[in-house]
Amino acid sequence: MVRKTKEEAEQTRKEIIHAARRVFHEYGVSRSTLEKIAKAAGVTRGAVYWHFQDKAELFFAMREDVFAPLVERTDAYLLSERFDNPLDAIEASITEFFRVLEDSAVVREVFEIMISRCEYVGEFSSVEEEVGRPAQDFLAKIERVYRQAAERGMLRPGIDPLDAARDTWAFTSGLLHLLLSCQRGSDLSQQVSAMIRVHMAMRRITPS
Amino acid sequence: MVRKTKEEAEQTRKEIIHAARRVFHEYGVSRSTLEKIAKAAGVTRGAVYWHFQDKAELFFAMREDVFAPLVERTDAYLLSERFDNPLDAIEASITEFFRVLEDSAVVREVFEIMISRCEYVGEFSSVEEEVGRPAQDFLAKIERVYRQAAERGMLRPGIDPLDAARDTWAFTSGLLHLLLSCQRGSDLSQQVSAMIRVHMAMRRITPS
DNA sequence: TTATAAACATTCATGAATGTATGTAAATAA
DNA sequence: TTATTTACATACATTCATGAATGTTTATAA
Numbered sequence: 186m187v188r189k190t191k192e193e194a195e196q197t198r199k200e201i202i203h204a205a206r207r208v209f210h211e212y213g214v215s216r217s218t219l220e221k222i223a224k225a226a227g228v229t230r231g232a233v234y235w236h237f238q239d240k241a242e243l244f245f246a247m248r249e250d251v252f253a254p255l256v257e258r259t260d261a262y263l264l265s266e267r268f269d270n271p272l273d274a275i276e277a278s279i280t281e282f283f284r285v286l287e288d289s290a291v292v293r294e295v296f297e298i299m300i301s302r303c304e305y306v307g308e309f310s311s312v313e314e315e316v317g318r319p320a321q322d323f324l325a326k327i328e329r330v331y332r333q334a335a336e337r338g339m340l341r342p343g344i345d346p347l348d349a350a351r352d353t354w355a356f357t358s359g360l361l362h363l364l365l366s367c368q369r370g371s372d373l374s375q376q377v378s379a380m381i382r383v384h385m386a387m388r389r390i391t392p393s
Numbered sequence: 394m395v396r397k398t399k400e401e402a403e404q405t406r407k408e409i410i411h412a413a414r415r416v417f418h419e420y421g422v423s424r425s426t427l428e429k430i431a432k433a434a435g436v437t438r439g440a441v442y443w444h445f446q447d448k449a450e451l452f453f454a455m456r457e458d459v460f461a462p463l464v465e466r467t468d469a470y471l472l473s474e475r476f477d478n479p480l481d482a483i484e485a486s487i488t489e490f491f492r493v494l495e496d497s498a499v500v501r502e503v504f505e506i507m508i509s510r511c512e513y514v515g516e517f518s519s520v521e522e523e524v525g526r527p528a529q530d531f532l533a534k535i536e537r538v539y540r541q542a543a544e545r546g547m548l549r550p551g552i553d554p555l556d557a558a559r560d561t562w563a564f565t566s567g568l569l570h571l572l573l574s575c576q577r578g579s580d581l582s583q584q585v586s587a588m589i590r591v592h593m594a595m596r597r598i599t600p601s
Numbered sequence: 602t603t604a605t606a607a608a609c610a611t612t613c614a615t616g617a618a619t620g621t622a623t624g625t626a627a628a629t630a631a
Numbered sequence: 632t633t634a635t636t637t638a639c640a641t642a643c644a645t646t647c648a649t650g651a652a653t654g655t656t657t658a659t660a661a
Binding site: 395397399402405436437438439440442443444 | 637638639640641
C-alpha cells in the first residue's frame, strides 16, 4: 500500500526523524546508514529519500525540531520583566535550560548527538556556525541583563557586566559539556541547580 | 627499497601519526581512510597496518602523544609549592593550559579533532572515559588547592571550596569548548587570559 | 470518471573502504 | 655467509553504502 494521505505522509516524516535520532545516538551520525534509519522507522530507503535529500538534510531537520523551541523557552525567562532582580532572570533561564535537559530524553539525545556523536566537517561544518550563533547570542543577551543589574545596583561592586557575562557564558557551556560527555556515574546531574545558584550568588550583592 | 633500519622504522611510525593528525583534522576521523593517511605520510596502507592494528589504535597513539605531557605540565603548576597563594597556582595552571593551546598548533589540532571531528561510539566510546578521567581528576585537584586557600584565609569568605572548584571546573571546560568550536572571527582567544584573571579575582579576598 | 501526481518500495550499478594474503628486498643475527 | 626476520608494498576478495532509476499503488483534482 502506498500513496498515503497528506497527514499520514507527515506522520511518516516525523517517524523518520525520530528514528534518525535514535539511530544517530546509538551508532553516531557517520555510521548511521539510511538503511538502518529507514528500518528503524518501519519504511524503506525510498521513503527517506522522498522526504529528505540526504543524511545531512535529515540531520538538520532533527536538530531544528528540538533546538528552536528550546531557545524560545529560555529566552522567555531571560527577557522576562517579572523579575525584580535581573540576576534572577539569568539564573531562572539557565536553570530552565538544564531542567529541560534533565527532563526530556529527546532533548538530551539530540544534544548528545551534537556534542559527541557527530563530526563537524564537510556538509556538517555549517552546523558549528548554527550552534555557534545561539551561543554568541546568549553572550550578548546576558551581557545586557548584567548591565541592567549593574545599573540597578544589584551586581556586586567591582564586577564588570561584560566580564560577568563572559564568565557565565563559559560556565554554562562547560556545565553542558561536562554533563553530557563525562557523567559516568558521577552525581553531577544532581548538583546542577546548586552549581547555578552558587555561580550566580558569587556576583550578587551582600553574599551572606 | 624496504626493510629500513630500526630508527628509520620509528621515524615512519611518527610520520604516520603526524599525517593521521592532519588528515583527521581535515576530513574528520570517520572519513579519514587509511589510504589517505598513508598517502599523506608518503607510504602505503601496508605500512600503516604494519605499525597499527587499525584506525582506532592509530587514533589513540596520536592522542596519547599530545595529552600526557600536557597534563604533566599543568599539574606542575597546580601542585607547585612556590606560590604563596594557592589561588595563584590554580590561575597559573589554567593560564598555562590555554597558553599551550594558543601556541602549539599540534595541540590545538588534536583538541579540535577530539571535540568536533570524532564520534564517540563503538571502538571510540572508551575515549570519552579516557578524557573524562583527567577532567574528573582536575576537579579533585583544584578542590584540594581551594581547600588549602580556604585554610590559609585566602579564599573569599562565604565561598565553599568544593563549590568554587566545581565552578572553576565548568568554567575551564566551557572556555575550552567555546574557544575551539565557535571562535569564527570572534576575538575570544585574545580575551582568554583576562577571563581567567577575572574568574579567579571573584574568589579572592579584598577584590579592589 | 479519469488522468495525474503523490508517496512510497524495489532494483541496480557503482565506488569506496576494509582486512588479509602474499610478494620482496634489505637489515640483522647466527 | 647464510638463514631469518623486519618493514614495508602490492594485489585481491568482500562487504557495504550511496544515488539513481524504475515500478506500484492510491489519493486527489478536474
